[in-house]
Each structure stands twice: as C-alpha cells, then as structure tokens.
Amino acid sequence: MTNPSSRAARTDSVPSTPGAPDQLPVEHLEGVLRAARAAAPERGDHVLILTHRGPDPDAIGSCEGMRALFEQGFGMPADVATVGRIYRAENQAMVRTLDLSSRSYDELDAKNFFGAVLVDTQPEFGHTVLPDDIPILAVFDHHVPPKVEGAKEYEIAHRDVRLGIGATATIVYSYLRDKGVELDPIVATALFCGVRYDTADLSRNATDLDEEAYYTCFRKADRALIAEIAHPPLPRDYYRDLARALSTARQHGPLVLALLGQVGHPEFVAEMADFFLRMKGASWVVVGGACEEEGEYVLSLRTDYAFGNAYPLMARVLDGQGSFGGHGHIAGARIKLEDLGESTIAQCERKLRKNTIAILGTEEGELPPEGRPLT
Ligand SMILES: [Mn+2]
Known part of the structure; x- marks a missing residue:
C-alpha cells in the first residue's frame, strides 16, 4: 500500500x-x-x-x-x-x-x-x-x-x-x-x-x-x-474479462469509468483500475464489478499524482452505500448485494455511474453522459 x-x-x-x-x-x-x-x-x-x-x-x-x-x-x-x-x-x-x-x-x-x-x-x-x-x-x-x-x-x-x-x-x-x-x-x-x-x-x-x-x-x-x-500464465477467463473491460470502459474527459457487471474475482477490478490509469489523459479511474464468491459489488478508484486524494472521491461515488477505505491515490469499496441477478447488478451500477458522472459535472462542465468508448 x-x-x-x-x-x-x-x-x-x-x-x-x-x-x-x-x-x-x-x-x-x-x-x-x-x-x-x-x-x-x-x-x-x-x-x-x-x-x-x-x-x-x-x-x-x-x-x-x-x-x-x-x-x-x-x-x-x-x-x-x-x-x-x-x-x-x-x-x-x-x-x-x-x-x-x-x-x-x-x-x-x-x-x-x-x-x-x-x-x-x-x-x-x-x-x-x-x-x-x-x-x-x-x-x-x-x-x-x-x-x-x-x-x-x-x-x-x-x-x-x-x-x-x-x-x-x-x-x-x-x-x-x-x-x-x-x-x-x-x-x-x-x-x-x-x-x-x-x-x-x-x-x-x-x-x-x-x-x-x-x-x-x-x-x-x-x-x-x-x-x-x-510473468505467470494467465487463464483463458482472464482474456475474456479483459476484452469485456476494454469494450465496457468509457472515457469522460479525465475520468475512465468501467462498471463491468459480474467479474471472476475482486483482484481483477483493482488490476483494471491500475491498467486504465496508465491511459494518456486519464487522471482518475473508477472500476467496479460484482463478485459471486463474495456476494458483493467491488469498486476500485485510482487518481494520478497530480489529481489528488482518492478517499473523498470514493465517498462521493458511494454516496452512503457500502464500506470503503483508502489512502493517497488509491481507494477501494465493497457494497453488499442482495443477490447477483443481472437486474440487481445493473441497478447498483446505474447509481454508481450517476454519482460518478455528477462529480465530473461540477468540475468539468458539459460532457456527454454516455462517455466515449476507449476502442
Ligand atoms: Mn504491505
């Protein structure tokens, strides 16, 4: 850490x-x-x-x-x-x-x-x-x-x-x-x-x-x-999740937002957050995914060196839901889900997307709410 x-x-x-x-x-x-x-x-x-x-x-x-x-x-x-x-x-x-x-x-x-x-x-x-x-x-x-x-x-x-x-x-x-x-x-x-x-x-x-x-x-x-x-061998699932992350992620000005639906494991969410933060022009990144084994929606937030603290941003993304922690440029959160049905996950992601875009709205002015695909 x-x-x-x-x-x-x-x-x-x-x-x-x-x-x-x-x-x-x-x-x-x-x-x-x-x-x-x-x-x-x-x-x-x-x-x-x-x-x-x-x-x-x-x-x-x-x-x-x-x-x-x-x-x-x-x-x-x-x-x-x-x-x-x-x-x-x-x-x-x-x-x-x-x-x-x-x-x-x-x-x-x-x-x-x-x-x-x-x-x-x-x-x-x-x-x-x-x-x-x-x-x-x-x-x-x-x-x-x-x-x-x-x-x-x-x-x-x-x-x-x-x-x-x-x-x-x-x-x-x-x-x-x-x-x-x-x-x-x-x-x-x-x-x-x-x-x-x-x-x-x-x-x-x-x-x-x-x-x-x-x-x-x-x-x-x-x-x-x-x-x-x-350089360990990576399972096939890894490439499937990666392809989905790349096609799901959207750029909104300095933000890359990727809410991935269901993912294989929580570490993948953190790994994608690090990966997207390397994109030129990205100053902060929010990645999320639902993990079956944990019954939770897991979120990772990263900011670059110049952008500032991750912790208060995560508080605004969650808007009172779940639990979270962080320090410096890294924050992580977990939201307990009632079930892992598609509609429950989609509802959770809608809320998170809205909260995240709202942060931008106040700081970045008019941006298309749907964002720009990365690929
Ligand atoms: Mn350590």
Whole structure:
C-alpha cells in the first residue's frame, strides 16, 4: 500500500520498534515468544503466522520470512494460515513456484498453538480474521492504523508498526538479519517479491532499509523463479474479462469509468483500475464489478499524482452505500448485494455511474453522459 504524496514525511518518521533502547527488536520478540510458551505448557509448541484476507506478495513474503525466523532463528515450529482465496495470477504463481505451504485457517486446531503473530496487517483492521482462542503475541506492519470510534484496542506484547517502511517484508528481513539467519533461495525470493511489489522496485515509499532488503534478498534469490512470478500464465477467463473491460470502459474527459457487471474475482477490478490509469489523459479511474464468491459489488478508484486524494472521491461515488477505505491515490469499496441477478447488478451500477458522472459535472462542465468508448 502506498502513498507517494507523503513519501518524505514517511521516510523520515521514527520507527516504533518495540523493546528497550539497547535491545534489538528481534531480542524483544524472542523474549515475548519464549515467555508465552513457558506460560502456557498445556498448549502446543507451534506459532501461528497470519495475515490479511486475499494476501498480496508482501503478505505472502512476510509470512515465509517469519516462518524462517521462528524455525531457524528461534527453533520454534511455525505454520502459516491464510483466509480467502488468492486470485491474482502473480500471487498464485508466487505460492506455486516457491512451493509455499500455508494451511486454511478453518482447518486449524487452536490448541496446537501457544500464540499467533500478524504480518502486513493489524488486529484492528477489518480485512483480518483473528483467532478466538489463540493469543496474538506480535504484530508487524507498515500501514496507518484506522481510527474507528469505540473500536476495541488490542494489547499486543510486541507491536512493530513502522509507517515509514515500504514493505512489511523489509521489516521481517531486518529480524532475520539481526538474528543471523541465513536466507535460503526460497525465503530470499519470497521476501524480495514482497519488497519489489510494495515499493514498485524501490520507486515509491522506499527507505534505506527497503533498499538493503531488496538488494540483499535479490542476490540470494532464485532469479528464474522471480521471472516466473513476474510473468505467470494467465487463464483463458482472464482474456475474456479483459476484452469485456476494454469494450465496457468509457472515457469522460479525465475520468475512465468501467462498471463491468459480474467479474471472476475482486483482484481483477483493482488490476483494471491500475491498467486504465496508465491511459494518456486519464487522471482518475473508477472500476467496479460484482463478485459471486463474495456476494458483493467491488469498486476500485485510482487518481494520478497530480489529481489528488482518492478517499473523498470514493465517498462521493458511494454516496452512503457500502464500506470503503483508502489512502493517497488509491481507494477501494465493497457494497453488499442482495443477490447477483443481472437486474440487481445493473441497478447498483446505474447509481454508481450517476454519482460518478455528477462529480465530473461540477468540475468539468458539459460532457456527454454516455462517455466515449476507449476502442
Ligand atoms: Mn504491505
């Protein structure tokens, strides 16, 4: 997740690393885990590693790095568990080509674990499922925590949230480095992909530590696997959805609007938003699609560097419907649908189109409401 406009401020911000001033974060973490293990002899000796729903490369890479830290650095068996399917071809390729093993969250037996850690997310975030009966001992993240009135605040013994850092994988890398764990090619590749995708190859939000993680991991990584992950085979459905996105999208002055009806998965909506924003003359983009598995209409909004904040625009597009979040030039939203019938989706899209065009109307003057096809 990125916010280019606040790069300078974020890069200079002081990391909130836990522990005493003369103690390395990894020493504090190890102490927390050992104490929790000793305090709960009736529980299993495994640590559970969790991340947000629909994990991205930074989340997946951070999980694998953590697993290496616990197993090789601390001698503690660790399991990674994920919630929700991984859809994007690049992310699936990462799991497949690196042969990463993660368990489905639903199949876990809680008593095997004396504690859990969260990477690339925080317990207060809505897109994160927390275990009922496993204590969360540590959190590693680089996102700004949400301010929700009256929301539960979690007491976490080791909370390492560094807003200045480009990727959680970078934070995890620093623990492995400080503990002296030798990175094998799989772990190095996983961490490299995390830093690479969250910082766009160090082009945004990248600190000196991100740079160190990126180059060190790259040197130890398997380059053939990196190439495979960057250019994975795409399913036939992908081309069908792409053709529809291209024919459905309309340009209204600086806006590209593409409401796609039903789509295969939510990641496709975000991917198309990024894709359309690259069009010359496009300053902001709204893409939406209904996802059967989620029973929701998913929206992605992007603005270019000069255009400004995505968040207030998304508020106007939704006009009170659904839930949304965002920062900088990126915003995402979800609207619960009663059913996924054609007419329900069409009605939802009519409203969204009207709200979006209304924003233009006030800023761009007279524009044809039907817009101009891209192709
Ligand atoms: Mn991240």
